[in-house]
Amino acid sequence: MKQEIILAGFGGQGVIKAGVLLAYAAMKENKRCTHFPSYGAEMRGGTANCSVIISDSLISSPVIGEADTVIAMNEPSLIKFEPRLKKGGLLIYNSSIIASKPKRSDIELLAVPANEIAESVGSAKSANMVVVGAYIAKIKAVSPESVKSSIPIVFPGKEAFLTININAIDKGMAVVK
Amino acid sequence: MNPDIIKYKTGEKILLKGNEAFAEGTVRAGCRFFSGYPITPQNEIPEYLSWRLFEVGGTFIQAESEVSAINMIYGAAACGARALTSSSGPGISLKQEGISYIAAAELPFLYANVMRGGPGLGNIAPCQSDYFQATRGGGHGDYRIIVLAPDSAYEMGNFPKLAYDTAEKYRNPCMILADGLIGQMMEPLEFNFDFVDVEKIPTKDYVVGNCKGREMRVINTLHMSTDILEKHNWDLYRKYEKIKSEFTLFEEKYTDDADIVIVAYGTAARISMAAIMKGREQGIKIGLLRPITLWPFPEKIISQLAQKTGKVLAVEMNTGQLVEDVQMAVNGKAEVYFYGRPGGNIPTGDEILGVAKEALKMKNVEPGRINVLNKI
Numbered sequence: 001m002k003q004e005i006i007l008a009g010f011g012g013q014g015v016i017k018a019g020v021l022l023a024y025a026a027m028k029e030n031k032r033c034t035h036f037p038s039y040g041a042e043m044r045g046g047t048a049n050c051s052v053i054i055s056d057s058l059i060s061s062p063v064i065g066e067a068d069t070v071i072a073m074n075e076p077s078l079i080k081f082e083p084r085l086k087k088g089g090l091l092i093y094n095s096s097i098i099a100s101k102p103k104r105s106d107i108e109l110l111a112v113p114a115n116e117i118a119e120s121v122g123s124a125k126s127a128n129m130v131v132v133g134a135y136i137a138k139i140k141a142v143s144p145e146s147v148k149s150s151i152p153i154v155f156p157g158k159e160a161f162l163t164i165n166i167n168a169i170d171k172g173m174a175v176v177k
Numbered sequence: 178m179n180p181d182i183i184k185y186k187t188g189e190k191i192l193l194k195g196n197e198a199f200a201e202g203t204v205r206a207g208c209r210f211f212s213g214y215p216i217t218p219q220n221e222i223p224e225y226l227s228w229r230l231f232e233v234g235g236t237f238i239q240a241e242s243e244v245s246a247i248n249m250i251y252g253a254a255a256c257g258a259r260a261l262t263s264s265s266g267p268g269i270s271l272k273q274e275g276i277s278y279i280a281a282a283e284l285p286f287l288y289a290n291v292m293r294g295g296p297g298l299g300n301i302a303p304c305q306s307d308y309f310q311a312t313r314g315g316g317h318g319d320y321r322i323i324v325l326a327p328d329s330a331y332e333m334g335n336f337p338k339l340a341y342d343t344a345e346k347y348r349n350p351c352m353i354l355a356d357g358l359i360g361q362m363m364e365p366l367e368f369n370f371d372f373v374d375v376e377k378i379p380t381k382d383y384v385v386g387n388c389k390g391r392e393m394r395v396i397n398t399l400h401m402s403t404d405i406l407e408k409h410n411w412d413l414y415r416k417y418e419k420i421k422s423e424f425t426l427f428e429e430k431y432t433d434d435a436d437i438v439i440v441a442y443g444t445a446a447r448i449s450m451a452a453i454m455k456g457r458e459q460g461i462k463i464g465l466l467r468p469i470t471l472w473p474f475p476e477k478i479i480s481q482l483a484q485k486t487g488k489v490l491a492v493e494m495n496t497g498q499l500v501e502d503v504q505m506a507v508n509g510k511a512e513v514y515f516y517g518r519p520g521g522n523i524p525t526g527d528e529i530l531g532v533a534k535e536a537l538k539m540k541n542v543e544p545g546r547i548n549v550l551n552k553i
């Protein structure tokens with residue numbers, strides 16, 4: 001198994017951290033993983049993305065050419081990363097704030113109203129957890145248990161939001177079921 | 178030592194960025210003094226140490242400039258501390274004057290260059306632009322720096338111990354040459370060495386400070402007498418020759434049956450492995466020689482592999498620096514190829530496999546001459 005995932009959004013949406021959470025869960029399952037963020041000139045409101053690779057065998061390059069999955073949290077990310085998907089790859093997009101439709105017909109689409117779901121569980125900021133839930137339900141790269149048990153380590157000092165985050169993951173998974 | 182300061186157990190699996198792993202590794206290896214000045218893509222090193230050093234009773238200083246940072250390191254090293262600074266290309270350039278002084282004074286210390294695109298301000302993307310600067314000393318005068326090139330978060334975390342021990346053994350500065358990708362990438366690692374109790378590090382017999390009850394020592398690099406300086410230069414030379422004969426590290430992969438050997442370090446070596454694995458699936462036999470010490474350079478093994486395979490391909494993220502050392506090691510006895518991606522662009526495994534195939538096909542190539550395989 002090898003999954004190459006690009007997570008993208010605007011700064012503040014938590015795409016980098018969502019990627020770390022997936023990587024951490026993979027490590028817990030004794031899988032190989034790498035997480036490579038866009039770095040440097042990013043800021044709140046600007047664009048941010050990260051590349052996460054989860055694999056059963058050695059990962060030589062953490063840089064993704066063609067992705068198996070793209071998770072786009074806002075419109076510019078959809079425009080930028082839709083072309084980077086492999087044929088037959090999975091595009092998860094935040095339909096709460098992305099008005100336009102993806103263009104390609106050779107990929108699988110999964111629309112997730114991440115902001116609405118996040119607000120329904122108590123915090124708009126948990127939209128990143130919603131798409132993580134949808135992703136692990138669709139592509140079983142890591143188990144929900146590994147992801148949920150990694151939350152306190154990846155988000156230290158945010159114990160007050162633990163339940164909200166877990167609910168957001170569950171609701172995200174429910175979108176797929 | 179208060180056991181509470183040991184953050185991670187030896188062998189415990191953790192997920193950190195290369196920069197963070199390096200920072201924790203230095204503390205674990207006994208670093209208690211850092212001074213530096215911010216620059217991307219190494220900022221996680223000072224950021225991490227700014228809180229971590231205080232947990233272990235160390236000192237963290239964000240200096241007003243790189244020049245001031247390196248001279249604080251000179252002072253700390255002269256007093257016997259395991260001192261550390263880190264930067265990226267432009268900042269390392271500014272530190273070169275101080276590094277030359279410290280090398281001349283034969284003081285051990287550790288520094289990291291997390292390389293970015295150059296020359297000039299260049300950009301902040303991963304690059305291997307500073308190989309020449311690292312392996313040729315970098316600053317003025319006749320000196321050498323021990324250079325280690327990690328290719329993973331694991332090596333970023335574990336090389337500091339090796340670096341400090343080696344630097345102190347030879348009384349010589351040691352540097353870690355990483356790049357933006359190795360620094361920024363997060364991957365699982367574990368520490369392979371126990372947390373060093375700094376109180377148990379033996380006091381050095383050449384350091385200054387606390388001289389009550391003993392004769393004063395002087396650390397100085399000004400030698401106005403030409404005879405004294407010439408002797409100092411030859412003393413240094415003998416030391417460098419000793420390091421060369423005793424401390425050369427490299428990793429060899431799939432070289433036994435290889436028809437061509439890739440020589441690459443750091444990120445370029447990691448990506449070359451992708452090419453090698455894919456090549457093997459297609460029946461193409463490529464081997465890898467990854468220098469871990471860039472100085473001393475593993476010239477003997479490269480010379481042997483070159484004579485065995487007849488073809489050597491240097492892959493770098495620049496326009497050709499390490500390839501000159503490869504060329505010298507090969508010494509006219511094999512074909513030398515080069516493929517490079519400068520400017521912060523990272524080659525793909527497929528790209529490298531493509532050029533390796535091309536090099537394998539080439540005939541009647543003059544041995545020893547560098548054949549650039551980029552379409553320029």
